[in-house]
Amino acid sequence: MRDAENESHEGKRKNESLWPIMRISHTRSRYIYELYYKREAISKELYDWLLKQGYADANLIAKWKKPGYEKLCCVRCIQSKASLSLVYP
Numbered sequence: 001m002r003d004a005e006n007e008s009h010e011g012k013r014k015n016e017s018l019w020p021i022m023r024i025s026h027t028r029s030r031y032i033y034e035l036y037y038k039r040e041a042i043s044k045e046l047y048d049w050l051l052k053q054g055y056a057d058a059n060l061i062a063k064w065k066k067p068g069y070e071k072l073c074c075v076r077c078i079q080s081k082a083s084l085s086l087v088y089p
Contacts, residue, residue: 022074029056033064 032055036047051058063069072078
């Protein structure tokens with residue numbers, strides 16, 4: 001994650017500089033989601049702790065549990081234009 005954050009942003013658009021970080025976040029969240037919901041390899045307490053500590057994106061995992069959102073890459077992809085303007089002026 002630090003390597004992705006410290007990577008040079010020269011010549012990249014603002015969104016392109018965030019892609020490596022989003023990819024790592026997605027991968028980590030998906031791994032924790034699969035450990036808890038698919039393989040049932042971790043306990044509820046560990047799962048809650050991982051979410052609380054920020055190791056996984058709780059909003060993204062909540063969307064993955066709903067039908068039709070199984071392959072969603074990030075919550076930002078489904079936000080409306082109006083809500084994006086409030087977050088990213």
